[in-house]
Amino acid sequence: MPIVLARVDERLTHGQVMTSPALATLKINGIVIADGAVCQDPLTQAIYNASIQSADYDIKFGNHYTPPEDLLSFLRSVDREKRRFLVLFRDLSSVLLAIQKGVILSELNLGNFTSRHPEKKALTRGFQVGPTESEELKKLHWLIGFLYFNDLGSKGLPYSPLKHAWENV
Amino acid sequence: MIEVVLVCHEDLAEYFLKVAEFLLKSGENCQTVAIREGERPDQHKLLVEKALKDAGSAGNPILILTDLFGGTACNVSLPYLEKDRVEVLSGVNLAMLIRALTMRVRKPNLSLVELATECARYAIDGIRVGSSMLSLFSDPKAKKGGKKNAPNG
Numbered sequence: 001m002p003i004v005l006a007r008v009d010e011r012l013t014h015g016q017v018m019t020s021p022a023l024a025t026l027k028i029n030g031i032v033i034a035d036g037a038v039c040q041d042p043l044t045q046a047i048y049n050a051s052i053q054s055a056d057y058d059i060k061f062g063n064h065y066t067p068p069e070d071l072l073s074f075l076r077s078v079d080r081e082k083r084r085f086l087v088l089f090r091d092l093s094s095v096l097l098a099i100q101k102g103v104i105l106s107e108l109n110l111g112n113f114t115s116r117h118p119e120k121k122a123l124t125r126g127f128q129v130g131p132t133e134s135e136e137l138k139k140l141h142w143l144i145g146f147l148y149f150n151d152l153g154s155k156g157l158p159y160s161p162l163k164h165a166w167e168n169v
Numbered sequence: 170m171i172e173v174v175l176v177c178h179e180d181l182a183e184y185f186l187k188v189a190e191f192l193l194k195s196g197e198n199c200q201t202v203a204i205r206e207g208e209r210p211d212q213h214k215l216l217v218e219k220a221l222k223d224a225g226s227a228g229n230p231i232l233i234l235t236d237l238f239g240g241t242a243c244n245v246s247l248p249y250l251e252k253d254r255v256e257v258l259s260g261v262n263l264a265m266l267i268r269a270l271t272m273r274v275r276k277p278n279l280s281l282v283e284l285a286t287e288c289a290r291y292a293i294d295g296i297r298v299g300s301s302m303l304s305l306f307s308d309p310k311a312k313k314g315g316k317k318n319a320p321n322g
Contacts, residue, residue: 011210015178015240047247051239114209126206 001104002075002083004028008095009111012038012088013048013063016111023057023086030061032075032087034068034094068094072102092136099143107146124149171273171284172224175261176202176217176246177236189266197270200224204242213245221249230254230281232269232288234261256285265292 004026009017012033022028031052038044045065052063061083066074068089075085089095091113099105110127114120117130127149129137141147175182182201190197200220204213217233224231230253235243238259246257258265268291272284279287 011241011244013239014244015237015242018239019237043248044244047244051244054238112206114207116209122207128207 002078002080002085003032003087003103003105004084005109006087006089006095006105006107007109007111008089008092008113010090010113012090013051017086017088018051018055020056023055023059026084026086028057028084028086029059030064030083030085031059032064032066032071032085034066034071034087034098035090036067036069037090039065039067068098069101071098075103092133092140095140096136096143099140105144107148108140108144110147110149170229170277171269171279171281172198172200172227172229172231173266173269173273174200174202174217174220174224174231174233175235175266176204176220176233176242177261178204178240178242179206181236185261185263185266188263189270192263192267193270199270202242204245210241210245213241217245217249221255225255230256232273232281232285233257234266234269234288235259236261253281256281258285258288260289260292262292262295264295265289268292 005022005028007017012035013031033048038048045063048063052059064074064085071087089098095105095108110123112126113133114128115130115133117132120128120130121134122128137147175185177185180203182203186197186199186201200223202216202220204216221231221233233246233249233255235246235257236259237243243257243259249255250257265288268288269284272279272287276284
C-alpha cells in the first residue's frame with residue numbers, strides 16, 4: 001500500500017495539514033481525500049487544489065479524490081512504487097468502510113473530529129467522540145492496532161498514543 | 170460603503186480589529202468570525218453565513234479578509250465568492266486591514282475588486298526585510314573610504 005500516513009480530520013485539507021512539517025518528514029508526494037461528498041463537489045476540490053499549490057512543501061502528485069469505498073481500487077490504479085500518500089478521511093466510519101473494502105492500514109492518525117452527540121467527550125482538544133464514535137474507535141483499534149493523536153505539529157510527527165482513552169466514553 | 174468581514178483562526182480577527190481601531194482611533198463597522206478548534210465544519214459555515222448576512226443587510230458589497238490561504242478560515246469563506254458582491258482576500262495583516270477600513274471611506278467609488286486589489290498591494294508593500302534597508306542608513310562618506318565617523322549620540 002502506498003499509504004504513508006492515514007488521518008481522520010473532519011476539515012480534510014486545511015492549514016494545520018498543509019503547513020505540517022510531517023509532509024516533508026514522511027516525503028509525502030500526494031494527498032488522497034477519501035470522501036464521497038468532496039468527490040461530488042467541484043468547488044471544494046478547486047479550493048483544495050489551489051491550497052495545495054501554496055503548501056509549505058511541494059506535493060508533486062497533488063490531490064486525488066475518491067469515495068472511501070473505492071480507495072482500494074484507486075490505490076491499485078496508481079504506480080505504487082512512486083507514490084507516498086497522505087490519506088484523509090472525514091470521519092471514523094469512512095475509515096471503517098475503506099478497511100471493509102480491503103484497504104490495509106498499519107496505523108491511524110486521529111486529527112480533528114467533533115461528534116454531534118450531546119454527551120460527547122474530548123479525547124484531545126480537537127478530537128471529541130460520542131458513543132457511536134467510541135464504538136468505531138474500538139473496532140479500528142482492533143483492526144489497525146495503533147491509533148494515535150497528533151496535530152501534525154512542530155516536531156514533524158510526534159506520536160501521542162492514547163490507547164484505550166475512549167473506553168470511558 | 171463596502172463592508173469588511175474578518176474570518177480568522179481563533180481570536181485573531183478580534184485582535185486585528187482591536188488593534189486597527191486603536192490605531193485609527195475610531196470604532197469600525199466590521200464583523201469578525203473566529204474559526205475555533207473543536208467546532209464542526211458546519212458550525213464554521215453557519216458563523217460565516219451569519220456574519221455575511223449581518224454585514225450585507227444594507228445590500229452593500231462585502232470584502233472578506235482571511236488569514237492563511239488554504240486554511241479553514243479561507244476554505245470556509247471561498248464558497249461565498251460572488252462577483253461584485255462578495256470578495257475574499259487571504260493573508261490578512263494589519264496593513265491590509267487598515268487599508269480596507271480607510272480606503273472604503275476615502276474612496277467610496279472603488280469597486281469591490283479594486284478595493285481588494287489595493288489592499289493586497291498595500292499589504293505586500295508593507296512587508297520588508299529589514300537588512301535590505303541597511304544601505305539607507307549607511308553613511309555615504311564612510312562608504313567612499315573616508316574617515317570613520319564616531320557613532321551618533
